[in-house]
Amino acid sequence: MRWPRGYLVYNTSINVDLLKVKVEIYNQNETAFNIKWGIISDCKAETPPTSVDCVNGDCVAIY
Numbered sequence: 200m201r202w203p204r205g206y207l208v209y210n211t212s213i214n215v216d217l218l219k220v221k222v223e224i225y226n227q228n229e230t231a232f233n234i235k236w237g238i239i240s241d242c243k244a245e246t247p248p249t250s251v252d253c254v255n256g257d258c259v260a261i262y
Contacts, residue, residue: 208251208258 209218232238248260 205245206248206260208248208260210258 207218207222209215246262248262250261252259252261
């Protein structure tokens, strides 16, 4: 099972399906890199944001 390494906050006015494809490609490339170089997880559990806010036009996760 994959656990979140972090949370990506984004505005839904973008092409969300394309973002999901790009994130999946990134995750696959990161996994391949980690396997190639023997990088292991630190087992850190990421806490989800408690809310999301708009700051100066940018989506920001609030923890």
